Amino acid sequence: xxxxxxxxxxxxxxxxxxxxxxxxxxxxxxxxxxxxxxxxxxxxxxxxxxxxxxxxxxxxxxxxxxxxxxxxxxxxxxxxxxxxxxxxxxxxxxxxxxxxxxxxxxxxxxxxxx
Amino acid sequence: xxxxxxxxxxxxxxxxxxxxxxxxxxxxxxxxxxxxxxxxxxxxxxxxxxxxxxxxxxxxxxxxxxxxxxxxxxxxxxxxxxxxxxxxxxxxxxxxxxxxxxxxxxxxxxxxxxxxxxxxxxxxxxxxxxxxxxxxxxxxxxxxxxxxxxxxxxxxxxxxxxxxxxxxxxxxxxxxxxxxxxxxxxxxxxxxxxxxxxxxxxxxxxxxxxxxxxxxxxxxxxxxxxxxxxxxxxxxxxxxxxxxxxxxxxxxxxxxxxxxxxxxxxxxxxxxxxxxxxxxxxxxxxxxxxxxxxxxxxxxxxxxxxxxxxxxxxxxxxxxxxxxxxxxxxxxxxxxxxxxxxxxxxxxxxxxxxxxxxxxxxxxxxxxxxxxxxxxxxxxxxxxxxxxxxxxxxxxxxxxxxxxxxxxxxxxxxxxxxxxxxxxxxxxxxxxxxxxxxxxxxxxxxxxxxxxxxxxxxxxxxxxxxxxxxxxxxxxxxxxxxxxxxxxxxxxxxxxxxxxxxxxxxxxxxxxxxxxxxxxxxxxxxxxxxxxxxxxxxxxxxxxxxxxxxxxxxxxxxxxxxxxxxxxxxxxxxxxxxxxxxxxxxxxxxxxxxxxxxxxxxxxxxxxxxxxxxxxxxxxxxxxxxxxxxxxxxxxxxxxxxxxxxxxxxxxxxxxxxxxxxxxxxxxxxxxxxxxxxxxxxxxxxxxxxxxxxxxxxxxxxxxxxxxxxxxxxxxxxxxxxxxxxxxxxxxxxxxxxxxxxxxxxxxxxxxxxxxxxxxxxxxxxxxxxxxxxxxxxxxxxxxxxxxxxxxxxxxxxxxxxxxxxxxxxxxxxxxxxxxxxxxxxxxxxxxxxxxx
Numbered sequence: 014x015x016x017x018x019x020x021x022x023x024x025x026x027x028x029x030x031x032x033x034x035x036x037x038x039x040x041x042x043x044x045x046x047x048x049x050x051x052x053x054x055x056x057x058x059x060x061x062x063x064x065x066x067x068x069x070x071x072x073x074x075x076x077x078x079x080x081x082x083x084x085x086x087x088x089x090x091x092x093x094x095x096x097x098x099x100x101x102x103x104x105x106x107x108x109x110x111x112x113x114x115x116x117x118x119x120x121x122x123x124x125x126x127x
Numbered sequence: 128x129x130x131x132x133x134x135x136x137x138x139x140x141x142x143x144x145x146x147x148x149x150x151x152x153x154x155x156x157x158x159x160x161x162x163x164x165x166x167x168x169x170x171x172x173x174x175x176x177x178x179x180x181x182x183x184x185x186x187x188x189x190x191x192x193x194x195x196x197x198x199x200x201x202x203x204x205x206x207x208x209x210x211x212x213x214x215x216x217x218x219x220x221x222x223x224x225x226x227x228x229x230x231x232x233x234x235x236x237x238x239x240x241x242x243x244x245x246x247x248x249x250x251x252x253x254x255x256x257x258x259x260x261x262x263x264x265x266x267x268x269x270x271x272x273x274x275x276x277x278x279x280x281x282x283x284x285x286x287x288x289x290x291x292x293x294x295x296x297x298x299x300x301x302x303x304x305x306x307x308x309x310x311x312x313x314x315x316x317x318x319x320x321x322x323x324x325x326x327x328x329x330x331x332x333x334x335x336x337x338x339x340x341x342x343x344x345x346x347x348x349x350x351x352x353x354x355x356x357x358x359x360x361x362x363x364x365x366x367x368x369x370x371x372x373x374x375x376x377x378x379x380x381x382x383x384x385x386x387x388x389x390x391x392x393x394x395x396x397x398x399x400x401x402x403x404x405x406x407x408x409x410x411x412x413x414x415x416x417x418x419x420x421x422x423x424x425x426x427x428x429x430x431x432x433x434x435x436x437x438x439x440x441x442x443x444x445x446x447x448x449x450x451x452x453x454x455x456x457x458x459x460x461x462x463x464x465x466x467x468x469x470x471x472x473x474x475x476x477x478x479x480x481x482x483x484x485x486x487x488x489x490x491x492x493x494x495x496x497x498x499x500x501x502x503x504x505x506x507x508x509x510x511x512x513x514x515x516x517x518x519x520x521x522x523x524x525x526x527x528x529x530x531x532x533x534x535x536x537x538x539x540x541x542x543x544x545x546x547x548x549x550x551x552x553x554x555x556x557x558x559x560x561x562x563x564x565x566x567x568x569x570x571x572x573x574x575x576x577x578x579x580x581x582x583x584x585x586x587x588x589x590x591x592x593x594x595x596x597x598x599x600x601x602x603x604x605x606x607x608x609x610x611x612x613x614x615x616x617x618x619x620x621x622x623x624x625x626x627x628x629x630x631x632x633x634x635x636x637x638x639x640x641x642x643x644x645x646x647x648x649x650x651x652x653x654x655x656x657x658x659x660x661x662x663x664x665x666x667x668x669x670x671x672x673x674x675x676x677x678x679x680x681x682x683x684x685x686x687x688x689x690x691x692x693x694x695x696x697x698x699x700x701x702x703x704x705x706x707x708x709x710x711x712x713x714x715x716x717x718x719x720x721x722x723x724x725x726x727x728x729x730x731x732x733x734x735x736x737x738x739x740x741x742x743x744x745x746x747x748x749x750x751x752x753x754x755x756x757x758x759x760x761x762x763x764x765x766x767x768x769x770x771x772x773x774x775x776x777x778x779x780x781x782x783x784x785x786x787x788x789x790x791x792x793x794x795x796x797x798x799x800x801x802x803x804x805x806x807x808x809x810x811x812x813x814x815x816x817x818x819x820x821x822x823x824x825x826x827x828x829x830x831x832x833x834x835x836x837x838x839x840x841x842x843x844x845x846x847x848x849x850x851x852x853x854x855x856x857x858x859x860x861x862x863x864x865x866x867x868x869x870x871x872x873x874x875x876x877x878x879x880x881x882x883x884x885x886x887x888x889x890x891x892x893x894x895x896x897x898x899x900x901x902x903x904x905x906x907x908x909x910x911x912x913x914x915x916x917x918x919x920x921x922x923x924x925x926x927x928x929x930x931x932x933x934x935x936x937x938x939x940x941x942x943x944x945x946x947x948x949x950x951x952x953x954x955x956x957x958x959x960x961x962x963x964x
Binding site for chain 1: 131132135136138139143146147160161162164165168169172175176244332394475538539540541542543544545548551552594597598601620621624943944945946950953954957958961963
């Protein structure tokens, strides 16, 4: 009897918790993590250029291949820099935060993207 | 009460998982945020419920609740606490519960990490993860219930299999399972990318760390398994080519191929279909590994956990999943078109392609050998057995190809390598490797397999170290850094690349360790107290093992009989070893505990093979009985563990997030080429001379050492024979006295000049065809040999055909327009900000 009650309570608790979002759907859009994602994308694009330079310095690329890859990676990096330009903008309070910050160093609020 | 609640938790988890799959699919189709979020909550709920069920099962073990069949089968009252906890994964049903728990844990982590990102992919990711969980929960609630009761609970359980009562066995399965389950995450993202059509490199970037994490766990799991086999199985080996061992190697091979091929997609936008196929194959092979362990369809040393019903269900699920994956790829083939073509076979892309071909061929060869007994019996009615020698023969050339590519791949140029590029990077290391080969031949290394492995490993190590040195020198010249500082900076700033190089070096060290096993020396003798056994190490020292006495003492769960062996190395005392026999009271089984004396270059491995009158010892009527002592000297075996440690460390390093740096180095310059050319020329000259010496040395007939040759032939024959006395075990691993006698007979015949083939035929005539584990090259058995190379050649043909078609395809897309000054200034400022200008 005790086990039946405990089992029923467990099933009920799980059902209530799992089904709760159906009543009040939470926002699914990007939040604070978007800033870190943008920073990671930007770093990956720039790191590709750094790796390319290392490959050239250690003799892994002939001049033709280097020029072709450099042009492609530069274009990609510029596209990413444009898309993530909001990382460099100052917060509403006027404070300019580093790219990796999740909270404003000036007012303490979360740094959500505009 | 808690135990019963665990049973209820399992029953609740299944519908929750099924609901989650439906909610994720429906939520994605209708764009209903609430449904998608509910699906994600289902993942969390399933994890909590599985945690509850697992805690309940562990509690049942700790409380000795033998009313549960699983607990009664795998524990007893005297079992030490750590092994009671390890009981969770000691048998089939518990292992499946543990698999599901780990997967649910990873799924929860993925859902939490991505609760605000990649929202377009997450419904499909949740659906796949919950679908896999629902499958395992279905098994747990149905035919493989860990909470099944026995009608008449015994007073005590049967106890854990003695071979599993070992620290490595407590660690090995969880680590392996972590690897298997973690590969589900990148596979789920690949499916999500296919379903949503978002087939750019995003899914690869998102799952890069997950893939490395899975590979890390799988590598560690395999390594721990090898350590367990080495210390516990008591025959001196570490890899048995057992079906279950092979099963863990299969996803490792495809996972390794995937880790390399994604780099081509990232850099050149090529191999999109291949990458999706590889990660799905890796996931399916992980499930296949679980299937092979649990099905009981194939004889295995892991036969402590088998159930054919489960096997049939697994096979059905694998078939459905394979067809679904192939269907998705076909459906999205237009979005998986390559962005660039292969320009030259002398390029890094081509080296990576060949690397993939080698890994996949190795996987197919191992899979073929693993399933051959089953397939041959199904097709011809006659089972073709294969053993370690068969796998060694098939995989050795592939391992050599891997080592060669391990050297070439990281330094060959992208797109098209010039002759100068190849000369500059490869000639010096090749010359060094040949010098190593000559030195090995000079000191007496005559085993061609070991010699080739050592030389190719030397080549790969030299290339990798030269590459690190070259990059460090280039960096050091930029801003007056010291060379060590430059190396540290490289490793800190480019963790993925240099972590990868550490993995390569670790693999080379491990392969050198594998090569050392060709020179394992084994001696056996029947001894009375005061007698001694002598064994000579291939490195020169002579070990004298003096049998002092035999003692016995009771321990929890068992009685131990230990022989005291005094070791003398070149006449000097070198410690005491105590190999044991352990009699487990509850299971009425006897196991052998080896004693190992470890040194950097070799292990002295001592086995108490048998005791003449163990009952006399226990009763006190025969305190000094005759024993059979076996001793092995295992050269370089510790290099395998050291290499494995380096591989793990390198993977962790590559896995760790890079930190931003604020240093402002100057522009990088190429190193002066004249010095490189001089070094290469000197290397070539030295290489030519040393290669000549090595050829001369290898061409000489073998040294006249009859006992060593006889031992080699006898060991080769044993590697091709299953034991007629231990079902499923190879003759080398069978611990019975009859097997000892058969091995002695083979050695005696080998000493008379009989070759391995003749010894195998002699044994087959005496014990029947079932002991043959080496297919003959005729009739149906010929297929066993021909299929793997044919598959490899088919792969080459496909690659060549693909390349020819690519050559006819349009050239690379037109280069992008030059950057305008504003963009260039922005880019340069960003690079300066990161310290990479």
